[in-house]
Amino acid sequence: MSRDEIILLLLKVLAVAVLVFLNGFFVAAEFALVKIRDTQLDPLIARGRRLAKVTRRVLGNLDASLSACQLGITLASLALGWVGEPIFSALLHPVWGLFRMTGSESEHLREMVAVVVGFTAITFLHITAGEQAPKWFAIQRPLPVALFVAQPLEWFHRLSYPFIWVLNRASLWLLHRIGLEPASEHDGGHSEEELRLLLATSRTRGSSTTLGREIIL
Structure with missing residues (x-):
């Protein structure tokens, strides 16, 4: 591999790490906002903690905040698959020489192996570091996680509001077409x-x- 190819590969690996972090960020935000109790913020607000006020503001608009989380998770997941899988074609390149699979007749086999290995590795990384670990951490420590994610999540919601509005309207239209009424995403109270x-x-x-x-x- 040339120097430029190595630099490009390293940049793609860095992009994968960033996308996994972003996916985990939105997953943790979603679970922390659902788990946290509004009363937990009272002592912090009384002490003048700015992030506690931001968190309460985000909780006051919970449905919109959760929609922003879902949009962020979807975009990060799609981008992770798009960027991540081709990396393994380059990483596996030295392996083909060991097994004498460098000819044009084995091109389809190389592509198939690279896709399978790439899909498996990205899926493993996505589920463990991008979903399960952030989810468990947010469930165990909802208050510090909520304080950490509140401000960036509010900014992301403002930036993506037009897109979220269109998606919500399209979802409502689909529900109405099949005769269902939408319910609040956090309407989990018992009868x-x-x-x-x-x-x-x-x-x-x-x-x-x-x-x-x-x-x-």
Whole structure:
């Protein structure tokens, strides 16, 4: 490989690392915003923490913030596949010489192997470093993660708002065409009947308290 080809390959590897980070950023943001409680921000706001105020502002517009997260995840994932897989064609180039697969007759086999190896490696990297690890970290530490992602996420939402608006309108149109009404993305509250069922279950397990029963009932 020439010097220019090596530099180009290193730039692509760097781009893959950045895209994995961005994917993980949006995944962590999505889970942290859903997990965090608004009351956790009160002490920080009382102490004048600017990022806590930004986080509350983001939580106040949660549906739009989650849409921005989903858009970011989608764009990062697509770009990762587009940039990442061709890298392995270059990385596997020295291997072809070892197995004497440099002729034109083995070109299709080389392409197939490179695609399979590239797809497997990028998928592994994407799921582990770009999804699972950020998700678990955000679930375990929602407050610091929410404070970290709030400001960049707000900026990203402002920049991508026209695109998000078009996507939301198109999604609403599709829902209306099949006779469904959209619901809030964070509308995860239990109905009265579900709460009573949960209370009955907790009674049988001995895990409910008098205060809990009074709140539910």
